Amino acid sequence: MKETPYWWETVSFPAGEAEPPAGSVDVAVIGSGITGLSAALDLARRGLRVSVFEARSLGWGASSRNGGQVLTGLHLGPDVLLRRYGPDLARRLFAASLTAIDLVEGLIENEAIACDFERAGHLEVAARSSHFPGFIEAAADIERVVGHRVRLLTRDQLGAEVGTNAYFGGMLDELSATINPARYTAGLAEAARRHGGRLYDQAGVERLTREGARWRVITRRGAMLADQVIVATSGYTGPATPELQRRLVPIGSYMIATEPLAGELAHNLIPNRRAIFDSNKFLHYYRLSADGRLLFGGRAGFIPETPRSVSESAEILKRDLVRLFPQLAEAVVTHVWGGTLDFAFDEMAHVGQLDGLHFALGYAGHGVALATFLGSRLAAQLAGDTVENPFTEIPLPRAPLGALYTGRPWFLPVLSTYFKLLDRVG
Ligand SMILES: Cc1cc2nc3c(=O)[nH]c(=O)nc-3n(C[C@H](O)[C@H](O)[C@H](O)COP(=O)(O)OP(=O)(O)OC[C@H]3O[C@@H](n4cnc5c(N)ncnc54)[C@H](O)[C@@H]3O)c2cc1C
Numbered sequence: 001m002k003e004t005p006y007w008w009e010t011v012s013f014p015a016g017e018a019e020p021p022a023g024s025v026d027v028a029v030i031g032s033g034i035t036g037l038s039a040a041l042d043l044a045r046r047g048l049r050v051s052v053f054e055a056r057s058l059g060w061g062a063s064s065r066n067g068g069q070v071l072t073g074l075h076l077g078p079d080v081l082l083r084r085y086g087p088d089l090a091r092r093l094f095a096a097s098l099t100a101i102d103l104v105e106g107l108i109e110n111e112a113i114a115c116d117f118e119r120a121g122h123l124e125v126a127a128r129s130s131h132f133p134g135f136i137e138a139a140a141d142i143e144r145v146v147g148h149r150v151r152l153l154t155r156d157q158l159g160a161e162v163g164t165n166a167y168f169g170g171m172l173d174e175l176s177a178t179i180n181p182a183r184y185t186a187g188l189a190e191a192a193r194r195h196g197g198r199l200y201d202q203a204g205v206e207r208l209t210r211e212g213a214r215w216r217v218i219t220r221r222g223a224m225l226a227d228q229v230i231v232a233t234s235g236y237t238g239p240a241t242p243e244l245q246r247r248l249v250p251i252g253s254y255m256i257a258t259e260p261l262a263g264e265l266a267h268n269l270i271p272n273r274r275a276i277f278d279s280n281k282f283l284h285y286y287r288l289s290a291d292g293r294l295l296f297g298g299r300a301g302f303i304p305e306t307p308r309s310v311s312e313s314a315e316i317l318k319r320d321l322v323r324l325f326p327q328l329a330e331a332v333v334t335h336v337w338g339g340t341l342d343f344a345f346d347e348m349a350h351v352g353q354l355d356g357l358h359f360a361l362g363y364a365g366h367g368v369a370l371a372t373f374l375g376s377r378l379a380a381q382l383a384g385d386t387v388e389n390p391f392t393e394i395p396l397p398r399a400p401l402g403a404l405y406t407g408r409p410w411f412l413p414v415l416s417t418y419f420k421l422l423d424r425v426g
Contacts, residue, residue: 003310005065006257006295006335007182013058014189016201020222025049025198027382028217028226030205030240033063034181034367035360036232037188038375041111044195046383051226052197053219055204058189061236064182065339066368067255067285067297069275070104071122072097072148072173075347075364077134078141085394087145092390094146097366100373101177104184107372111194113187115180116290122176122275125158125167131279132169139171148175162276163269164324178275178287181368205240208357215356228382231359232375234367235304235340237407243354245407247396248362249343252304254313255297256321257289257335258328266292269325284320294328296321303409305338313338341365350396351378351389358382362396 027043029036032054043050054060074081074097081090108117126132139150153161153170161170193199203219208229210216215226231241235250261269270276270288277285286296298317303309314336322329344350344362351360351374360374377389399405 001314001333002335003307003337004335005182005255005337005339006289006293007064007068007180010180011183011186013064013186014193014199016054016058016199016203021051021053021200021203021217021219021224022222024214024225025051026226027228027230028053028215028224029230029232030217031061031232031234031236032058032189032199032201033061033232033234034185034188034371035234035375036230037185037192038107038372039230039232039360039379040197040199041107041188041192041195042376042379043383044192044197046379048383050192050197051224052192052199053203053205053217054199054201055220055236056202058199058201059182059185062234062339062341062367063185063371065255065337066181067275067287067295068179068181068368069122069277069285069287070101070117070177070179070368071275071366072101072175073366074349074370075366078138078145079134082141082145089390089393091145092388094142094148096373096390097369098148098175100369101175103376104179104369104372105177108184108187111187111191113184113191115183115187117177117179117184118273119175119177120273120275120287121172121174122277123153123161124171125162125276125278126169127167127278127280129168134279135169135171161270161272161274163327166324167278172274176275178273179368180290184368207240210356229357230378230382231357232361234361234363234371235342237342237361241357242407244357244359244361246399246405247344248407249345249409250304250340251299251343251409252309252338253297253299253341253365254305254310254317254336254338255295256314256317256333258294258296258331259334260292261294261331263292265327266294268327269294284324293334294321294331304340310336310338341367345397345399346394348394349374349391350394351391352396354396359396
């Protein structure tokens with residue numbers, strides 16, 4: 001079994017600039033995932049001089065490893081959004097998630113990115129019978145507040161959508177999509193370069209210092225001056241931006257891919273090719289790939305990926321997969337991999353400015369659409385446009401643990417045991 005993302009075999013990423021970074025730009029972007037590339041593309045299109053700095057190879061982070069579920073909604077349910085932010089902001093936040101998917105679709109079309117985008121819809125399934133009443137409430141809130149309609153499915157109706165009887169009902173949103181995320185990310189990189197952006201790989205930013213009104217961006221390969229800096233490092237945010245690192249919790253998520261399944265077997269698993277995830281805290285998410293593999297993910301543990309956590313996840317996820325779909329007992333798992341996503345302490349996505357640095361992060365597992373949206377909105381804002389972006393109204397909170405938290409999440413084992421317990425009793 002290969003311990004690298006299946007997606008990486010479906011695409012080749014563009015190589016980075018051969019020359020080391022030098023000179024000056026209008027905007028420096030740190031991180032070459034969807035956030036950074038979406039911002040860079042938009043800035044370059046508007047004629048600004050932009051350089052992207054990536055610590056590893058281009059697109060190396062979560063953006064090329066994820067489940068490729070392009071989802072409506074946010075990590076937090078509509079009930080929490082309403083309670084916390086009131087009807088107006090909750091409506092605009094949810095509406096932004098719908099706009100985000102249109103934006104992804106438009107970008108793919110305009111930049112001719114071949115990435116298997118399919119409006120297949122997403123299906124959230126109730127892992128316990130006690131979770132289904134929450135779906136009924138959520139569907140009503142979404143229709144009442146946002147004017148967007150999702151469909152509730154009873155346990156019996158689920159048979160037409162998923163080949164297991166493990167669930168207790170579902171909520172279907174036809175607007176969501178699936179995508180090959182590595183091809184999408186590579187396509188964004190190519191488009192950003194085509195429009196004049198410069199992309200530097202193996203150019204981890206080590207330090208940022210002020211030089212008058214500008215920033216000196218010091219990377220492993222050279223330095224550059226920039227008028228503005230965008231930090232787009234999500235779950236991989238590190239010591240170069242310590243204040244941001246302290247406000248994020250990196251959380252590991254893991255995936256396996258089966259070999260391509262026989263047509264009928266694949267069809268019977270997910271007849272309508274939905275993106276599916278369940279309602280547990282330790283949730284599973286899955287979908288079919290274009291070539292008929294089942295891609296199955298979950299938080300086998302909460303810790304960010306290490307070689308050990310990746311190989312352990314292969315066993316855990318295969319066991320969970322067969323428990324759900326006994327018909328896959330003989331299916332060969334060809335790939336396992338992990339990636340790191342980022343949670344802010346309020347579990348919301350954020351865009352803003354901290355110590356003079358712009359940032360967009362905290363997607364909590366909903367980054368494919370939202371990172372495209374926030375990257376692009378941030379670019380528009382830096383270019384001087386006024387754009388609707390409700391996320392600017394939510395401040396990025398500090399860690400409740402204060403100085404006890406420096407960005408190394410020592411509490412994850414406790415949290416993961418607690419969540420496992422909640423899933424069992426919930
Ligand atoms: C296994 C997995 C499954 C997921 N499934 C889904 C899904 O189905 N749907 C969904 O919407 N979301 C999903 N997500 C979340 C989604 O992938 C992320 O929210 C999104 O990709 C974040 O994009 P980004 O550009 O902000 O960060 P990333 O893609 O993580 O990019 C950050 C980059 O910054 C670089 N970097 C860090 N520090 C520095 C530095 N100092 N200098 C230079 N570069 C640096 C890193 O190397 C990295 O490449 C999933 C995530 C994982 C890990």
